[in-house]
Amino acid sequence: MEGKVGLGLRRDIAEEILDSRILTPDFLEFAPENWMGMGGAWKRVMDKAVDRFPITCHGLSLSLGSPEELDWQFIRELKSFLDENRVTIYSEHLSYTKSRNAHLYDLLPIPFRQDAIDHVVDRIRRVQDLLERPLAIENVSYYTPVAAEMTEVQFVNEIVERADCKLLLDVNNVYVNAFNHRYDAKEFIGALPLERVAYIHMAGHEQVEPDLIIDTHGQPIIDPVYELFEWTIQKMDPVPVLLERDFNFEDLEQIQGELTQIKGILNRHWEVTHASA
Amino acid sequence: MHLRKETITIQERLGEYCRTGVELELPGVTPGRIHHYRRLISNVVNDTLHTAFPITVAALGGNQWELLVQDFFADGIPKTPQVWKLPLEFYQYHTGRETGKRIGKPFLDDLLYFEWMEIEIHTMPDRPFPDFVTEGDLFNDRLVFNPEHEIIQLSFPVHTHPVRKAIDLEGEHYALLYRMPESGHVQFLDLSALNIYIITRLQEEKVTLNEIKNEIARVAGIESGRYLDEALQKFLGDLMERKLIFGFIQN
Numbered sequence: 155m156e157g158k159v160g161l162g163l164r165r166d167i168a169e170e171i172l173d174s175r176i177l178t179p180d181f182l183e184f185a186p187e188n189w190m191g192m193g194g195a196w197k198r199v200m201d202k203a204v205d206r207f208p209i210t211c212h213g214l215s216l217s218l219g220s221p222e223e224l225d226w227q228f229i230r231e232l233k234s235f236l237d238e239n240r241v242t243i244y245s246e247h248l249s250y251t252k253s254r255n256a257h258l259y260d261l262l263p264i265p266f267r268q269d270a271i272d273h274v275v276d277r278i279r280r281v282q283d284l285l286e287r288p289l290a291i292e293n294v295s296y297y298t299p300v301a302a303e304m305t306e307v308q309f310v311n312e313i314v315e316r317a318d319c320k321l322l323l324d325v326n327n328v329y330v331n332a333f334n335h336r337y338d339a340k341e342f343i344g345a346l347p348l349e350r351v352a353y354i355h356m357a358g359h360e361q362v363e364p365d366l367i368i369d370t371h372g373q374p375i376i377d378p379v380y381e382l383f384e385w386t387i388q389k390m391d392p393v394p395v396l397l398e399r400d401f402n403f404e405d406l407e408q409i410q411g412e413l414t415q416i417k418g419i420l421n422r423h424w425e426v427t428h429a430s431a
Numbered sequence: 432m433h434l435r436k437e438t439i440t441i442q443e444r445l446g447e448y449c450r451t452g453v454e455l456e457l458p459g460v461t462p463g464r465i466h467h468y469r470r471l472i473s474n475v476v477n478d479t480l481h482t483a484f485p486i487t488v489a490a491l492g493g494n495q496w497e498l499l500v501q502d503f504f505a506d507g508i509p510k511t512p513q514v515w516k517l518p519l520e521f522y523q524y525h526t527g528r529e530t531g532k533r534i535g536k537p538f539l540d541d542l543l544y545f546e547w548m549e550i551e552i553h554t555m556p557d558r559p560f561p562d563f564v565t566e567g568d569l570f571n572d573r574l575v576f577n578p579e580h581e582i583i584q585l586s587f588p589v590h591t592h593p594v595r596k597a598i599d600l601e602g603e604h605y606a607l608l609y610r611m612p613e614s615g616h617v618q619f620l621d622l623s624a625l626n627i628y629i630i631t632r633l634q635e636e637k638v639t640l641n642e643i644k645n646e647i648a649r650v651a652g653i654e655s656g657r658y659l660d661e662a663l664q665k666f667l668g669d670l671m672e673r674k675l676i677f678g679f680i681q682n
Binding site: 198265 | 557
């Protein structure tokens with residue numbers, strides 16, 4: 155999987171991907187919550203995808219950062235799903251999606267605080283124990299810090315280090331956060347434990363205000379994000395890279411073009427590294 | 432628990448704001464940014480429910496529908512980690528609170544139920560298909576039904592009539608929803624109570640049609656004879672064509 159380029163399996167493009175007409179990713183990523191417990195036509199699509207492609211999973215609802223107890227029943231079902239579908243990498247967001255036991259279905263920012271680090275570290279360790287596999291934690295995009303007592307990079311680094319987990323480095327999220335919170339994206343990435351990165355996400359975004367970008371996964375990747383990506387991968391060993399696209403599927407050639415462009419960047423650097431190794 | 436009470440309160444306040452829109456004091460936030468979280472979350476919930484219940488949205492009209500969604504999200508506690516199952520919780524929330532009665536739309540429960548059941552049948556886990564043969568005798572062999580079906584009872588025939596007409600037809604109505612084996616598409620049949628009785632008996636009791644023919648005549652209040660045989664032949668033959676009956680158990 156190292157150096158391979160994947161795409162999220164969305165219902166709108168499932169048939170297209172499985173028929174390999176225009177889109178030709180090397181692997182597919184599922185959001186397990188969108189497929190677990192499903193039968194019928196969608197189960198058949200999923201089975202076909204698992205037969206034909208290596209699979210990674212990117213979770214949505216674990217809610218690692220929320221105060222209430224983890225949903226162990228859900229995590230047990232998740233483990234079965236990951237095992238049954240031969241999932242190679244399972245990742246989740248460093249955020250919370252539940253409050254007072256109500257699911258919110260989007261990613262809220264955890265306060266960058268020491269007690270939150272202790273809480274999240276403990277939860278990641280317990281989840282990894284039950285799943286019997288490492289978790290890759292994604293740096294999320296956020297639109298405002300909330301009650302922060304340290305920097306984002308301090309927060310991320312201590313969690314990853316102490317939980318002894320992997321990192322899903324979302325390059326677009328770093329770009330979005332650096333823009334929204336006025337910090338240096340390269341400095342941020344340079345301070346991360348890049349040896350722990352197991353997986354990279356790339357995506358498009360939308361600038362909604364002069365000083366605010368929203369991480370939409372609905373637009374093409376912009377050049378500065380490609381540049382940040384190229385700069386980043388030269389500092390680390392090869393890992394799988396995923397293009398996230400959640401909607402706006404009208405122009406499949408353009409999406410395939412993004413896959414090709416990512417692959418071209420990888421080949422410029424990671425193949426050279428392999429050849430000289 | 433490692434979290435300080437203050438951190439928990441801050442996290443819960445942000446969650447509450449996203450659900451209710453009521454602003455609470457949050458330290459260390461960038462002005463003018465928090466509302467994006469409520470907007471993004473509302474988009475997910477609105478899109479999910481709107482897609483699940485298109486007939487209900489049309490029947491209620493935009494404003495009333497939006498109020499139902501707002502009530503649910505502010506007051507209900509969405510428990511499912513799988514957002515595609517949220518429509519079930521929406522249906523249960525409003526049925527539990529008798530919202531339909533309260534807003535003068537008595538058909539609401541039925542409409543939400545029917546629309547949810549279409550999703551449920553489409554997505555439910557696969558049920559094992561029994562062995563069967565396609566050649567057999569409708570009256571003397573035991574029949575094999577498509578296991579991927581559910582029978583629902585409705586007070587208003589919202590599955591067969593526009594709401595404006597269904598509202599005048601309150602009574603006992605039945606629909607059978609099933610999944611087509613090859614395509615996975617959901618089909619439904621409007622059935623009488625007698626039809627439902629026959630299907631239920633044939634499936635659950637594992638009897639042949641001939642063994643319960645007299646019983647059917649008694650329930651229907653008609654004589655067992657040629658007329659009934661022809662009606663049963665037509666009814667069950669139709670179910671076979673529609674792939675609700677797969678075939679026969681091999682003797």
